[in-house]
Amino acid sequence: MIELDDVWRTYPVGEVEVHAVRAVSARIAGGEHAALVGPSGSGKSTLLHILGCLDRPTRGRYLFKGREVGQLAEAERTRLRRHDIGFVFQFFHLLPRLTALGNVELPMLFAGVGREERRERAAQALRRVGLERRAHHRPDQLSGGERQRVAIARAVVMSPSLLLADEPTGNLDRSSGGEVMALLEEMNREGLTLLVVTHDPAIAARARRVLRMDDGRLVEEAKGGSPSPPAAGVTGAGDP
């Protein structure tokens, strides 16, 4: 699903170049559950946004389902974000003026899905996260955990194959954080590839793989006593 090959992301800051991501190589197979950990400023979010096709590597290759994202036109990357990738953010980023249902409809609105179908699929996605009774509430009438579940419904309503979650529990109390993670893991068991960026060792421990970032470099942590080499992982497509 995901192949990173010597990926760099460099920002010019004044005269100096800052390397947010340095020489990262990794593979994530379809259906995996991986955690991306590391201190703030280590480049986790930058890497996540590259994976989500919101950003492009400065150098190196990023293959998503075998296609090199850096070479794709903007319109193609928009299509990938629309159909293949779902995002969940720490601060939810629900539009305050729309109801829960309206927020879940949003990706379908831009994809040009008709009104009736939009309503139906959004309602279904809300049912999936257990919020069908909150469909007509606005975000400010929902609890933090409920807001994050609406955001998850929005992220999966287009049936993506990859879900990227940036600190999904970072702004939640322990119990609603647990609910949110349980929901994400359930979706992962149904086949959704899940990558969770987190500070929380407890959350990271729930993932099958833990990728640690430090100062832009990526290291795979050994898990459960069975050490695995860096950037290992099963991948469907071999190097072309």
Add this chain to the structure above:
Amino acid sequence: MSLLEMVAFAAAALRGHRLRAALSVAGVAIGIASVVTLTALGEGARSYVVGEFAALGSNLVIVLPGKVETSGHAPFGGAERELTLDDYRAVAQRVPLVRRAAPLVVGSETVRWGERGRAVPVLGTTAEFAEVRRLRLAAGRFLSPGDPDQGGNEIVLGVKLARELFGHANPLGEAVRVGAWRFRVVGVLAPRGRSLGFDFDDLAFVPARTAMRMFNRASLFRILLDCHRHEDLERVKREVTTLLADRHRAEAVTVITQDAMITAFSSILRALTLALAGIASVSLVVAGVGIMNVMLVSVSERRAEVGLLKAVGASNGQVLTAFLVEAALLSTLGGLVGLGIGVALVRGLVEVFPEFPAVPPPWAMAAALVLAVVVGIAFGVWPARRATAMDPVAALARR
């Protein structure tokens, strides 16, 4: 995503900051209202002036001797062939579309009654003149009708001349002297003011033939015509020119219509109206800058939203359109409100001054509305482009 859905989306976004939206709508509304009101006033002034001119006799045709283009001196002396009473008779009788015609001879002489005298223009003409120029009389009657070659000793005085000579005495039937000639007063004109270069309150009318003898002239100063219908003016003009060219064996007369003057006035005032509209449009540009300001604030406030829209699969084009539609909604709403205010203002004005025919011209209303929408879109482009150019990554990481 259909345009309707885009409009609904943008409208919902505007509801998120009502006060700001309302203020920029108000800016556009003021601009449009001033365009509508000022053009209505300008057009009102135009139709008022044109109407007043028409009341003076817009079916008037003036024939003068000599071929003048633009210089003013030709009618005096320079003419190869002069207008005669026979020319006048020919025009009056042989051009069927002419309703009435009057010759005009002009001189200057002192009119005396007893000890008092006053030097005034003395105009020689016929009975028809009163009707051609729509003259009204304060007392008595105008010159009596009859053969223009007859002459006679009747005189009609302007109201000021009569007052200067007679004071409160009744001038009717009194004998006055004009130079060496004796006349009998048959009428006094009602106040009229200036028209065609003469002060009609301060002159005297005598029969044309008498005036020609008195001033030792063989020719006429002007022939004035009145035709039945306004639409016939051009034809009358052509026919008179042809007839006189035929009689003179050369095109030696100039025929002008008052229509030309009205047209000139009308176009001057229309230009004035456009200038007013232009000045008012400046306020629209200011309103456009207001919209741009609101949109810029809105874009920078909603960085995270732009990032989110991109993350859920909105293309750059869709993000751009969403913000442009917001700007266009603001300006269109402002335009409609402004039209309403402008029309109401003009209505109110007409209530207060019913004689002033101020009506907002439809072309101005349509142009103002189109201008409002264009201003909104034009001033929305830059903020919208900033929205699409923003780095969504940075925006999404923050609250």
